[in-house]
Amino acid sequence: MIVLPPRLRVRYTRVGRVRFISQRDTARIFERAMRRLHAPVKYSEGFSPHPILSFSAALPTGGASEAEYLDVRFDAAEVTDERFEVGESSDDSLRAFGQALTEVLPVGMVVTGAVELDGSELSLQEAVACMRWEVDVRASEPPAIDVRIANLMAAAEVVVERQRKGRPVVDNIRENIAVMESDATPEGARITVDLLTHPRGVRLSELLTALGSDIELLRATRTHQWIDQHGERHEPVAVGTFAVVTPPALSEMDSALTRSSSREREQHEQRTD
Amino acid sequence: MTSLWNDIEPILWRVDKPARYIGGEVGSLEPERHEGDINWLVAYPDTYEIGLPNTGLTILYEILNDRDDATCERTYAPWVDMEKEMRTAGIPLFSVDSFRPANSFDILAFNLAAELTYTNVLNMIDLAGIPLYAADRRGDDTFVFIGGHCTYNPEPMATFVDAAVLGDGEEVVGEITEVMAQWRAEGVTDRHEMWCRLAQIPGVYVPGLYRPTFDGERQTGIEILDPRAPAVVEKRTVYDLGQWPYPRRGLVPLTDVVHDRLNVEVFRGCTRGCRFCQAGMITRPVRERPRHQVVDMVRAGMERTGYDEVALTSLSTADYSGIEELVTEIMDPAAGCGRVNVSLPSLRVDAFTVGTAAAIQQGRKSGLTFAPEGGTWRMRRVINKLISEDDLYAATDAAFAQGWQRVKLYFLIGLPTETDEDVLGIVELGRKVVEVGRKYRRSITVTVSVGGFVPKPQTPFQWFGQDSPEELQRKITLLREASRDVKGLSVRWHDPSASAAEGVSSRGDRRMGAVLERVWRDGGTFQEWGEMFRLDRWERALEAEGFSLASVSERDRSRDEYLPWTHLSAGLHDDFLWGEWESALAEAGTEDCRWTPCYDCGACTTLGLEHHVASPTAPAGGSQGTGQGLDLRTPVSLGVKPVSA
Numbered sequence: 062m063i064v065l066p067p068r069l070r071v072r073y074t075r076v077g078r079v080r081f082i083s084q085r086d087t088a089r090i091f092e093r094a095m096r097r098l099h100a101p102v103k104y105s106e107g108f109s110p111h112p113i114l115s116f117s118a119a120l121p122t123g124g125a126s127e128a129e130y131l132d133v134r135f136d137a138a139e140v141t142d143e144r145f146e147v148g149e150s151s152d153d154s155l156r157a158f159g160q161a162l163t164e165v166l167p168v169g170m171v172v173t174g175a176v177e178l179d180g181s182e183l184s185l186q187e188a189v190a191c192m193r194w195e196v197d198v199r200a201s202e203p204p205a206i207d208v209r210i211a212n213l214m215a216a217a218e219v220v221v222e223r224q225r226k227g228r229p230v231v232d233n234i235r236e237n238i239a240v241m242e243s244d245a246t247p248e249g250a251r252i253t254v255d256l257l258t259h260p261r262g263v264r265l266s267e268l269l270t271a272l273g274s275d276i277e278l279l280r281a282t283r284t285h286q287w288i289d290q291h292g293e294r295h296e297p298v299a300v301g302t303f304a305v306v307t308p309p310a311l312s313e314m315d316s317a318l319t320r321s322s323s324r325e326r327e328q329h330e331q332r333t334d
Numbered sequence: 335m336t337s338l339w340n341d342i343e344p345i346l347w348r349v350d351k352p353a354r355y356i357g358g359e360v361g362s363l364e365p366e367r368h369e370g371d372i373n374w375l376v377a378y379p380d381t382y383e384i385g386l387p388n389t390g391l392t393i394l395y396e397i398l399n400d401r402d403d404a405t406c407e408r409t410y411a412p413w414v415d416m417e418k419e420m421r422t423a424g425i426p427l428f429s430v431d432s433f434r435p436a437n438s439f440d441i442l443a444f445n446l447a448a449e450l451t452y453t454n455v456l457n458m459i460d461l462a463g464i465p466l467y468a469a470d471r472r473g474d475d476t477f478v479f480i481g482g483h484c485t486y487n488p489e490p491m492a493t494f495v496d497a498a499v500l501g502d503g504e505e506v507v508g509e510i511t512e513v514m515a516q517w518r519a520e521g522v523t524d525r526h527e528m529w530c531r532l533a534q535i536p537g538v539y540v541p542g543l544y545r546p547t548f549d550g551e552r553q554t555g556i557e558i559l560d561p562r563a564p565a566v567v568e569k570r571t572v573y574d575l576g577q578w579p580y581p582r583r584g585l586v587p588l589t590d591v592v593h594d595r596l597n598v599e600v601f602r603g604c605t606r607g608c609r610f611c612q613a614g615m616i617t618r619p620v621r622e623r624p625r626h627q628v629v630d631m632v633r634a635g636m637e638r639t640g641y642d643e644v645a646l647t648s649l650s651t652a653d654y655s656g657i658e659e660l661v662t663e664i665m666d667p668a669a670g671c672g673r674v675n676v677s678l679p680s681l682r683v684d685a686f687t688v689g690t691a692a693a694i695q696q697g698r699k700s701g702l703t704f705a706p707e708g709g710t711w712r713m714r715r716v717i718n719k720l721i722s723e724d725d726l727y728a729a730t731d732a733a734f735a736q737g738w739q740r741v742k743l744y745f746l747i748g749l750p751t752e753t754d755e756d757v758l759g760i761v762e763l764g765r766k767v768v769e770v771g772r773k774y775r776r777s778i779t780v781t782v783s784v785g786g787f788v789p790k791p792q793t794p795f796q797w798f799g800q801d802s803p804e805e806l807q808r809k810i811t812l813l814r815e816a817s818r819d820v821k822g823l824s825v826r827w828h829d830p831s832a833s834a835a836e837g838v839s840s841r842g843d844r845r846m847g848a849v850l851e852r853v854w855r856d857g858g859t860f861q862e863w864g865e866m867f868r869l870d871r872w873e874r875a876l877e878a879e880g881f882s883l884a885s886v887s888e889r890d891r892s893r894d895e896y897l898p899w900t901h902l903s904a905g906l907h908d909d910f911l912w913g914e915w916e917s918a919l920a921e922a923g924t925e926d927c928r929w930t931p932c933y934d935c936g937a938c939t940t941l942g943l944e945h946h947v948a949s950p951t952a953p954a955g956g957s958q959g960t961g962q963g964l965d966l967r968t969p970v971s972l973g974v975k976p977v978s979a
Contacts, residue, residue: 078339079588081352086589093360093586093640096672123347141672165640167358167588278347 065135066150068178072298077169084119094165099142103134117185126283155303174298177305190289197279199249206250237263337433345419353589354382357430360586365405374406375439379454382410383591393580407431427462436462446484449839450861453854473523487791487899490846492541501569530562537570551885575623595643596635604649612790616904618937621946643675652682688732701740709759715921734774748787748801761816768822786833794914799890806830831869837887843898907936
């Protein structure tokens with residue numbers, strides 16, 4: 062018996078050949094995996110109900126990741142398999158769920174952690190403030206990659222051209238680049254870069270274009286995504302962590318009660334829509 | 335042979351939709367090879383997203399991998415950008431299962447479902463590094479096979495293939511495997527000997543053992559070059575689908591494909607007898623899958639795949655005996671099929687069918703499609719698609735009444751005996767369907783979709799010269815002008831020049847192989863894709879080989895002309911086909927033999943079979959095949975009809 066909480070944040074990988082699928086493909090794969098598992102995922106209301114799954118910032122097609130995240134909601138009304146229940150979960154249940162989900166995901170997609178949410182959290186898209194990429198590149202012309210990085214980090218402005226609402230615009234992405242370093246490799250260089258996601262994210266392809274049009278991308282892996290909390294960065298779910306919400310201390314009970322009653326109200330409203 | 339993955343991986347960053355090339359689907363395998371195995375590579379000669387859902391290849395993939403003496407992997411046509419990267423990097427055509435090179439397989443077997451994919455077959459053989467002409471292949475070179483509906487005239491592909499397989503593949507792939515394993519065990523490497531042994535297998539046609547003779551634009555006969563080759567090759571037919579509950583491990587792709595849902599085949603064959611329809615002629619007789627097995631396959635399939643939709647597939651699913659009971663059973667929670675949407679991809683034109691469709695439709699009712707095919711009752715009698723106007727109005731009335739807002743109607747133009755009145759009848763029908771819909775809602779739309787008719791081998795229209803692209807264009811212009819002022823009606827059409835090129839492969843003889851090769855060498859791959867198709871490539875290639883569209887596609891054949899597929903049989907008597915042609919000219923209908931006495935088309939008698947249906951009664955609703963209205967000029971009525979029986 063696996064007892065699932067109403068809200069769960071899942072950490073997973075997308076490595077190996079499966080990294081060549083798109084973010085839309087990834088979402089569809091999770092929908093089907095949940096159905097194969099008979100997981101009691103909550104469905105949206107409306108003409109064509111779909112399972113409520115929300116993902117962190119899209120991973121580009123071809124990009125690998127060791128730190129992808131997914132928020133999923135479960136609903137006792139959707140239980141069709143006696144293996145599952147929705148209610149007061151446990152660390153063991155979450156670990157068992159992670160294993161079961163991995164079994165129905167393609168090779169290269171592995172659940173590496175899961176934590177219960179209490180409903181007060183920001184969405185992943187809002188919460189993630191910074192991500193780290195490791196990128197293997199090769200440049201066909203001088204200067205060397207480390208020189209280019211030094212120049213770029215010393216610059217006041219790094220401009221990229223984008224389309225916004227169908228019009229070309231020019232943005233400065235320098236403020237997005239927190240840290241960027243490189244190490245020489247037999248093929249060229251491995252760049253490690255921490256990119257800030259607010260107010261507007263930066264695409265990996267934009268960053269590479271800023272480093273020079275002769276840059277050839279060989280491999281790219283997103284190794285971390287971080288949430289900003291009181292000025293410190295935390296992983297939304299650390300690898301190997303399978304944890305339910307810790308029961309609040311007595312002094313925090315009031316606010317927790319308020320939260321849960323507002324959650325019930327919200328659920329009630331959705332049911333009666 | 336080892337995997338090419340390490341060479342493939344770096345180029346995938348640079349190509350569009352790289353997930354086309356990575357395999358890894360639910361249900362896919364990376365078979366291990368053992369000494370003595372016959373290794374098959376099955377191929378669909380179009381993009382991954384078109385080819386992956388192909389049920390035929392999925393079934394063979396499974397049946398072969400279930401055998402102890404065979405392995406089977408898959409490949410698809412790499413898109414133009416990927417082909418360029420592969421050729422630059424020196425990467426040959428590869429399997430998406432183990433990434434082994436195509437020429438490390440014993441057999442490369444293509445499914446030919448559309449004539450315009452032929453140039454892709456040539457390209458894929460070339461990309462595989464296999465000699466393009468069958469005659470140039472030696473000993474251990476990979477054998478190239480073709481199967482599928484197009485093999486009822488394989489002659490345009492004859493020089494490129496070692497063998498063509500006619501009919502259902504379930505049994506014959508095992509026989510081919512055994513024959514090949516035997517000669518491997520004996521150490522046979524003489525290609526001619528191998529061909530002769532293949533030719534002994536019923537349903538296998540080895541073109542290299544036959545030499546056609548020609549006189550000008552006509553073929554005059556065929557010489558048999560070895561006494562071991564049969565005079566006539568008969569198709570293979572799996573009689574009892576109940577013994578073949580495949581696919582059991584259907585593939586669920588990681589990325590977007592067409593028909594991305596569980597597909598369960600409910601029957602093969604169709605005896606409606608539409609005279610233009612090749613599928614309805616070459617797949618006779620009707621063979622239904624037992625209802626309990628369909629339900630089992632849906633239940634197991636939904637469970638295994640995680641799909642939320644199942645399509646019950648066939649040439650005309652509403653004709654399945656007890657279709658209502660079947661659908662009701664699937665949707666009953668007690669059946670254990672889960673939260674499932676059932677779709678019926680081919681609707682019959684009658685209110686009864688629409689009632690069934692409405693009952694199973696969940697969520698938004700967007701569009702519904704019907705195929706009257708002919709614009710006037712006269713035209714529909716010529717083609718034996720005996721839908722009365724009342725049927726059509728009742729069906730569309732039911733659709734609009736049930737809340738559908740868009741209706742699409744499929745028609746053919748360029749049919750035998752067609753007049754401008756028949757063409758304009760298409761707009762007239764469309765206009766009246768708009769009127770039917772406006773009773774319910776102002777905002778309804780009706781789309782008329784028009785394709786140019788291409789006559790197909792082994793059909794009653796195989797003698798008929800197709801319209802030139804100019805004539806089809808003239809008819810399209812007629813339609814556009816006539817529909818201009820009809821609010822709510824839009825007309826869409828298929829490129830008439832693509833129909834012309836399709837005709838070259840459809841009824842062409844062996845000499846069209848050189849034409850295909852020229853088109854391919856001129857860059858003409860992916861000819862099914864509008865952005866890749868240009869008719870001038872085909873016209874230049876035809877001219878260079880001494881032919882023209884007029885001499886190949888547009889030429890009428892007389893009854894005494896030796897047709898290039900005369901030595902290949904789908905079981906149909908020549909007398910039956912010619913009789914149907916004469917009935918077409920006489921505007922006389924032929925009933926559906928499921929529910930009326932046998933008229934001996936040949937399919938059952940040649941094969942020693944009969945229809946395999948669960949119910950001897952004709953389906954409720956619909957005139958076709960039930961004996962109604964064959965000589966009736968149906969008065970137009972726009973009255974409201976009950977929605978379902």
